[in-house]
Amino acid sequence: xxxxxxxxxxxxxxxxxxxxxxxxxxxxxxxxxxxxxxxxxxxxxxxxxxxxxxxxxxxxxxxxxxxxxxxxxxxxxxxxxxxxxxxxxxxxxxxxxxxxxxxxxxxxxxxxxxxxxxxxxxxxxxxxxxxxxxxxxxxxxxxxxxxxxxxxxxxxxxxxxxxxxxxxxxxxxxxxxxxxxxxxxxxxxxxxxxxxxxxxxxxxxxxxxxxxxxxxxxxxxxxxxxxxxxxxxxxxxxxxxxxxxxxxxxxxxxxxxxxxxxxxxxxxxxxxxxxxxxxxxxxxxxxxxxxxxxxxxxxxxxxxxxxxxxxxxxxxxxxxxxxxxxxxxxxxxxxxxxxxxxxxxxxxxxxxxxxxxxxxxxxxxxxxxxxxxxxxxxxxxxxxxxxxxxxxxxxxxxxxxxxxxxxxxxxxxxxxxxxxxxxxxxxxxxxxxxxxxxxxxxxxxxxxxxxxxxxxxxxxxx
Amino acid sequence: xxxxxxxxxxxxxxxxxxxxxxxxxxxxxxxxxxxxxxxxxxxxxxxxxxxxxxxxxxxxxxxxxxxxxxxxxxxxxxxxxxxxxxxxxxxxxxxxxxxxxxxxxxxxxxxxxxxxxxxxxxxxxxxxxxxxxxxxxxxxxxxxxxxxxxxxxxxxxxxxxxxxxxxxxxxxxxxxxxxxxxxxxxxxxxxxxxxxxxxxxxxxxxxxxxxxxxxxxxxxxxxxxxxxxxxxxxxxxxxxxxxxxxxxxxxxxxxxxxxxxxxxxxxxxxxxxxxxxxxxxxxxxxxxxxxxxxxxxxxxxxxxxxxxxxxxxxxxxxxxxxxxxxxxxxxxxxxxxxxxxxxxxxxxxxxxxxxxxxxxxxxxxxxxxxxxxxxxxxxxxxxxxxxxxxxxxxxxxxxxxxxxxxxxxxxxxxxxxxxxxxxxxxxxxxxxxxxxxxxxxxxxxxxxxxxxxxxxxxxxxx
Numbered sequence: 001x002x003x004x005x006x007x008x009x010x011x012x013x014x015x016x017x018x019x020x021x022x023x024x025x026x027x028x029x030x031x032x033x034x035x036x037x038x039x040x041x042x043x044x045x046x047x048x049x050x051x052x053x054x055x056x057x058x059x060x061x062x063x064x065x066x067x068x069x070x071x072x073x074x075x076x077x078x079x080x081x082x083x084x085x086x087x088x089x090x091x092x093x094x095x096x097x098x099x100x101x102x103x104x105x106x107x108x109x110x111x112x113x114x115x116x117x118x119x120x121x122x123x124x125x126x127x128x129x130x131x132x133x134x135x136x137x138x139x140x141x142x143x144x145x146x147x148x149x150x151x152x153x154x155x156x157x158x159x160x161x162x163x164x165x166x167x168x169x170x171x172x173x174x175x176x177x178x179x180x181x182x183x184x185x186x187x188x189x190x191x192x193x194x195x196x197x198x199x200x201x202x203x204x205x206x207x208x209x210x211x212x213x214x215x216x217x218x219x220x221x222x223x224x225x226x227x228x229x230x231x232x233x234x235x236x237x238x239x240x241x242x243x244x245x246x247x248x249x250x251x252x253x254x255x256x257x258x259x260x261x262x263x264x265x266x267x268x269x270x271x272x273x274x275x276x277x278x279x280x281x282x283x284x285x286x287x288x289x290x291x292x293x294x295x296x297x298x299x300x301x302x303x304x305x306x307x308x309x310x311x312x313x314x315x316x317x318x319x320x321x322x323x324x325x326x327x328x329x330x331x332x333x334x335x336x337x338x339x340x341x342x343x344x345x346x347x348x349x350x351x352x353x354x355x356x357x358x359x360x361x362x363x364x365x366x367x368x369x370x371x372x373x374x375x376x377x378x379x380x381x382x383x384x385x386x387x388x389x390x391x392x393x394x395x396x397x398x399x400x401x402x403x404x405x406x407x408x409x410x411x412x413x414x415x416x417x418x419x420x421x422x423x424x425x426x427x428x429x430x431x432x433x434x435x436x437x438x439x440x441x442x443x444x445x446x447x448x449x450x451x452x453x454x455x456x457x458x459x460x461x462x
Numbered sequence: 463x464x465x466x467x468x469x470x471x472x473x474x475x476x477x478x479x480x481x482x483x484x485x486x487x488x489x490x491x492x493x494x495x496x497x498x499x500x501x502x503x504x505x506x507x508x509x510x511x512x513x514x515x516x517x518x519x520x521x522x523x524x525x526x527x528x529x530x531x532x533x534x535x536x537x538x539x540x541x542x543x544x545x546x547x548x549x550x551x552x553x554x555x556x557x558x559x560x561x562x563x564x565x566x567x568x569x570x571x572x573x574x575x576x577x578x579x580x581x582x583x584x585x586x587x588x589x590x591x592x593x594x595x596x597x598x599x600x601x602x603x604x605x606x607x608x609x610x611x612x613x614x615x616x617x618x619x620x621x622x623x624x625x626x627x628x629x630x631x632x633x634x635x636x637x638x639x640x641x642x643x644x645x646x647x648x649x650x651x652x653x654x655x656x657x658x659x660x661x662x663x664x665x666x667x668x669x670x671x672x673x674x675x676x677x678x679x680x681x682x683x684x685x686x687x688x689x690x691x692x693x694x695x696x697x698x699x700x701x702x703x704x705x706x707x708x709x710x711x712x713x714x715x716x717x718x719x720x721x722x723x724x725x726x727x728x729x730x731x732x733x734x735x736x737x738x739x740x741x742x743x744x745x746x747x748x749x750x751x752x753x754x755x756x757x758x759x760x761x762x763x764x765x766x767x768x769x770x771x772x773x774x775x776x777x778x779x780x781x782x783x784x785x786x787x788x789x790x791x792x793x794x795x796x797x798x799x800x801x802x803x804x805x806x807x808x809x810x811x812x813x814x815x816x817x818x819x820x821x822x823x824x825x826x827x828x829x830x831x832x833x834x835x836x837x838x839x840x841x842x843x844x845x846x847x848x849x850x851x852x853x854x855x856x857x858x859x860x861x862x863x864x865x866x867x868x869x870x871x872x873x874x875x876x877x878x879x880x881x882x883x884x885x886x887x888x889x890x891x892x893x894x895x896x897x898x899x900x901x902x903x904x905x906x907x908x909x910x911x912x913x914x915x916x917x918x919x920x921x922x923x924x
Contacts, residue, residue: 008787049785050761063760098797102604119599128597128806132590137581138776142564173635177800184646205798314600314805325512335560336667338639342804343776344590 003032003042011051016062022052024059093413094203094428101422107452110422111443112248112397113313118368118442120311120361127351131344138343143331145171145319146346152353153305153319160280161290162303162321170327172334173316173341175278175304176206179241182274182302183210185333186326192238194271196224198429198436200248201241216430221391223247223254226261233271240271245288246279246396249429249438253394256289263295271300278306278318281362283395284370299323307349309397310362316341317349369442372449373399376441379450383457397442400426403435407460410434415459421452465494465504473513473524483523484514555875556665556890563884569914572884573905574710574859575775580830580904582773582823589813593806600805605793607633607781608808614815615767615781622742623752624765624783632789634796635778635803637740637766638668644736644764645672647795648788654700656733658686660891660898662710663703678892683853685709685716688723695733702733707750708741708858711891711900715856718751725757733762740768740780743824745857746832761785769811771859772824778803779811831859831904834911838903841912845919859904862888865897869922872896877921883914 010016023031028039043060046052053063101111144150150166157164172178187193189211195201197216207214215238217228224242232238242262244254254262266273275292293303299322306318320330334340352358376399377392390401403409413425426436441449469484485493490501505522508514515525563573606612612628619626634640649655651673657663659678669676677700679690686704694700704724706716716724728735737754755765761784768780782792796802814820838861839854852863865871875887888898903911 047759048761049787051785051787053760113601116599116601121597121599125594125597128590128594132587132594135583135587135590137578137583138774139575139578140775173800173804176798180799209798312600312805313602313801316800316802316804323512325510328510328512336638336671337642338635338778338800339775340778342635342778342807343774344806344810345804348806 001042003028003034003039004045006032007042007046008051011062019061019063021059021061093425096417097422097424097428100417103422105420106417107421107448107455108444109439109449109452109456110424112309112440113443114309114365114397115443115445117445118365120357120364123357123361124312124348127348127355127357130355131347131351135347138347141171141340141343141346143335143340144169144327145331145341146343146350148354149317149346149350150319152350156353156358157305157321161294164321168321168324168327170320170322170331170334171341171346172318172320173338174308174313175276175306175318176204177334178302178304178318178320178330179204179206179274180210181320181330181333181337183207183212185330187212187239188237190237192232193241194229194232194238195241196243196247196250198249198426198431199241200243200429202430203428207241214430216432219247219250219252221252222258223252224258224262226258226265229262229265229269229271231269233269236270238271239274240266241274241276242292243276243279244292245277246282246393246398248279248396249398249424249426249436250400251391251393251396251398253288259289259292260295263292263300266300267298273301275301275303277304278309279396280305281310282365282369282397284366284373285394288395293321299326302326307352310365311352311358315345315349317345369395369397372441372446375446376439376449376453379453383453384460387457387460397440398438399441401437401439402433403437403460405435408434409437412456412459413437416452416456419455419459421455423452423456463504465490465496465501466507468494469504469508470513480524483521486521555887558879559884559886559890562879565884567882568879569883569910569917570906571901571911571914572886574771574902575905576771576827576859577905577907579907580827582819582826585819585823586774586810589810589817589819592817593809593813597809600809603633603802603805603808605797605802606631606789607793607803608805608812610816611779611808611812612781614812618815618820619767619783623756626783630783630786630789632782632784632793632796633803633808634780634782635800636770636775637738637768637780638666639796640764640766640780640782640792641666641668641736643782643792643795643799645669645674647792649674649701650699652699654694655703656691656694656700657703658705658709658712660711660888660893661703662705662891664892665890669703676892678894681709681712681714683714684720685714686720686724688720688727691724691727691731691733693731695731698732700733701736702728703736703738704754705738705741706754707739708744708855708860710741710858711860711886711888711898712862713853713855713858713860715750721751721754722757725754725762728762729760735763737763737765739766740771741858742767743772744827744831744859746828746835747856750857755783761788764788769814772827773814773820777807777811779807831857834903834908835861837908838901838911838915841915845915846922849919849922859902860900861903863899863901864895865899865922867897870896871899874918874921875899878914878918881917881921883917885914885918 007022016022025036025039029036052060054060097110100106149171150169153169154164154166183206191212192215193207193212194215194217196219202214218225223244244259246253273292277291280288291303293301303321307315380390387407388401388403390399393399409425413423416423424438487498487501491498514522516522559572562568611633612631615631616626616628645668653674654677655669655674656677656679658681664676680687685706706721708715735754739753742750753765755763765783766780769777842852849869850863850865852861855861871887875885878885886900
């Protein structure tokens with residue numbers, strides 16, 4: 001493995017170009033202090049991957065293969081368009097964090113997921129058994145998704161103040177897929193996607209990959225500032241992306257008054273809205289104001305919801321709500337890209353929502369989140385109170401911590417990582433000010449959360 | 463089409479604003495010198511697009527909203543790139559067939575799916591129960607997919623002559639998603655996708671939507687002709703898409719000899735290959751020759767498999783096999799578009815493959831398909847023997863029927879549809895010769911299959 005990684009990195013770095021000979025088997029054996037047979041095994045695998053070839057009389061040379069080559073060029077362009085919108089360094093930090101999030105050895109102050117301890121295992125087993133007992137032969141689902149699930153989502157939304165018929169709902173494999181479909185199906189290349197700055201969206205490349213630019217707008221404790229939207233859609237092709245409830249990463253809850261202002265400003269600018277409302281159910285103190293979508297009388301808002309944050313991301317079930325014609329088009333596009341979401345997942349999700357099990361579950365999630373938030377706020381006070389401040393989030397998973405200006409978050413991130421603690425520096429969300437980091441109180445066990453915060457405190461102190 | 467383009471341009475120019483009435487049907491008929499029924503057809507399409515609405519007492523008015531407007535322009539581009547590659551008329555036939563396939567009143571000679579009668583309902587229930595009993599809290603899966611499923615797919619492929627490690631396998635939501643990822647992640651705009659003509663791929667728009675062209679090559683009873691590949695990759699950005707086993711729609715099984723020739727020709731042209739092998743397990747007489755992928759020593763072949771044809775499309779589980787570097791890239795891209803496939807579906811699929819239940823199931827599918835094929839061949843002989851001929855497929859779902867030149871398939875499709883029978887005219891697969899249609903012996907009940915074929919016979923006779 002070491003030999004393979006070594007050679008691959010040489011090739012991908014561009015250090016060893018196509019046609020260049022690689023070190024002899026003898027030399028590699030010596031370098032890695034292994035038998036020649038081990039070297040041969042490694043070379044065989046590289047040959048199978050098409051990266052190197054044995055050429056009689058010349059030894060083993062870097063060849064590369066058509067797919068790798070092709071991919072390299074295509075991905076280089078891909079990378080270009082990504083880096084246009086986002087600082088290169090923060091993307092590699094995102095990559096590092098994504099990889100590190102599956103490292104169970106690390107203390108996860110990073111992960112924006114519910115703790116496995118909150119996973120409703122027994123209820124999930126029960127629902128799967130029920131679904132299996134009532135199972136009928138199943139094949140492709142309808143383009144907009146399983147009818148019972150859309151019905152259940154329609155009722156779910158009605159309980160949250162939104163009256164939409166099942167035909168205005170598209171089932172998607174998570175909110176990210178909805179954004180992907182919007183990016184390839186509705187927006188034009190070169191369009192500006194307005195959004196809160198900072199925003200979680202900066203850590204994704206879904207819009208930039210499709211050729212759109214992100215254009216950050218200022219926010220305050222009431223949410224996005226409506227003044228910022230003035231004349232932001234002169235060419236009629238831009239769009240606003242917003243997370244009004246328990247915004248990621250700031251935790252800000254947009255006030256009702258602000259929501260009305262935003263709707264009005266967008267109507268005036270003819271600026272359509274993508275409302276990402278995946279944290280809605282995770283309120284801790286009081287329910288959030290009604291969604292923007294409920295104030296929308298012109299079909300201006302596309303609304304995203306999901307079970308990923310409140311139940312499990314492994315189901316890959318979310319929904320997109322909008323004008324029927326738009327939903328029909330995006331459904332068509334979804335069929336063109338994956339022929340719909342898993343029927344099993346859709347059936348299980350429908351059962352969760354329609355049986356009332358989801359409502360019971362989300363009650364206990366809120367209780368658990370309240371407890372976790374309150375305890376973690378105490379840990380923060382105890383270990384970081386001298387060095388940092390933060391607002392108290394009224395819901396969601398996250399606390400956004402601001403370090404005092406004499407400390408540097410970039411350095412803290414590196415040192416915390418080295419000492420086994422993963423946190424998210426604000427830079428990956430395009431924080432204007434380098435003093436912020438985000439921690440999640442939802443995922444890791446409480447004792448580990450304290451351990452992690454304590455270590456951060458010690459690092460800052462030292 | 464002229465009427466639609468005229469009205470759309472008026473709206474997108476801003477000449478006709480929201481709420482404004484459009485000219486009366488009578489006037490439009492006069493303007494374009496057509497029947498009123500033609501005007502009505504055009505208006506229906508605009509209504510379906512959400513651009514206009516009939517309002518009692520006011521006639522037809524422009525409705526529209528920002529998303530629709532935006533979508534219209536984007537989708538117009540989308541449509542453009544689709545129509546470049548495919549005849550407009552055949553795309554609307556595809557649409558019509560897709561819609562009609564969910565009409566249970568029709569006799570389905572069209573549907574390329576296993577009959578619900580073949581669905582292994584009891585075994586599926588059993589496996590879901592087992593999965594639920596062994597369930598652990600689950601969240602996002604690894605980028606390449608659930609490790610147990612990749613392990614199971616690796617063993618499955620080894621039993622089919624292909625040695626690949628789980629790290630060279632990407633789990634996808636069906637083979638179509640693999641094509642979508644390849645189109646957006648590996649191929650360049652303007653690249654030519656070589657393929658058999660006719661091909662199922664002509665009825666999809668996955669490559670054309672991403673800016674590639676389809677370039678049909680001749681085939682015979684042994685499969686694609688290797689001579690046709692000569693100098694087909696001068697700019698090094700093209701790719702070959704092929705269905706070597708039980709090709710859709712022709713049913714042709716590429717011989718072993720031909721496979722070796724294709725691999726050699728592609729190596730020579732440095733033309734990478736997408737091998738779509740989703741029908742492999744559906745052999746009826748004898749197992750097919752080994753996949754192209756097993757003859758590939760240069761990582762030239764990306765290999766697609768799926769459970770959609772042999773078990774159920776509702777699971778949305780397929781796999782893509784290729785050089786590890788390419789798989790890693792496509793995995794990354796999949797994460798960017800939907801954060802991976804449903805964990806439940808993946809766990810269920812893993813259990814099917816690893817428990818041996820899949821092998822037992824596929825044996826009985828083969829037996830059923832053999833029976834269905836043989837009976838349907840008799841029906842064809844009885845009702846269409848005088849008017850048509852066909853080859854006997856050695857596997858898969860389909861028989862490709864060639865009507866004698868004095869009859870017209872386009873007309874037959876219309877009349878059959880009107881009399882309640884759905885079949886697939888060769889035009890949607892870009893058959894060069896207008897005499898072919900495709901029927902599936904896998905889906906509808908046997909008595910309905912005979913009824914359908916009998917009606918076709920009567921239509922031809924009359």
